[in-house]
Amino acid sequence: MLKLSQQVYDALVAHARRDHPDEACGLVTGPAGSDAAVRVVPMANAERSPTFYRFDAAEQLKVWREMDDRDEEPVVIYHSHTATEAYPSRTDISYASEPHAHYVLVSTREPESVEFRSYRILEGVVTEEPVQIVDPAESSGT
Template sequence: MLRIDQATYDAIVEHAKRDHPVEACGMVVGPVGSDRPERLVEMVNAAGSPTFYEYDSTDLLHLYKELDDRDEEPVVIYHSHSATEAYPSVTDINLASEPGAHYVLVSTREHGNNEGPVEFRSYRIIDGVVTEEDVQVDAAVATLSPEASHEETG
């Protein structure tokens, strides 16, 4: 099960809506081994595509160096689907390289960047096997610091 605080949930949804129709992407990182999503890191979709996301390799390298320095790891890896359901594509499955991470997909297909609900789902993807998991949104799970809530690399 993915336990995520309301502020982080809202920030991921807002990022997905803001970038629609381009796929939004990013991570929520936390202390190594904790499975606690604590710090949102919005990434730029270098592909600029409504059907594919790609991290800028330089941004990703800087992020992983920072994570190493801070003893953090990706807890949630998220992106949006702007025209399809919130389910991992074959490409998403093939690129899933963090077996300990929760892979969150947000579908903005119904309302785009307008008011209205989104589809927010989480999966574990290990060795090509996709398993959906429950998402528990809790106001008390973690507290994002103001500078972390909208941190962006790039």
């Protein structure tokens, strides 16, 4: 189960809406080994595409170094789908390389609503998991 504060949830949805019609992407970091989704890190979609996303290599290197310096890890890797449901595509599945991360998809295909779903993706197997909005003190994932 993915536990998020309302503030983190709102930030991911806002980023997805802000970048629409292109896919938004980024991550939420937390203390290493905690599964606590704490710090939202919106990233640029290097593809600037409504159907595909890719982290900019230089920005990704900078963010991963920053996580190392802060003893953090990627807890959530997120992106949006602009015209389809919030379910990982074959490309999304093939690029899922963080075995402990929650993969969040936010669909912005409907202007007045949002579809927000989380998955674990391990060795090509996609498993949907519940998302629970909790008090910030409870978002540690424990």
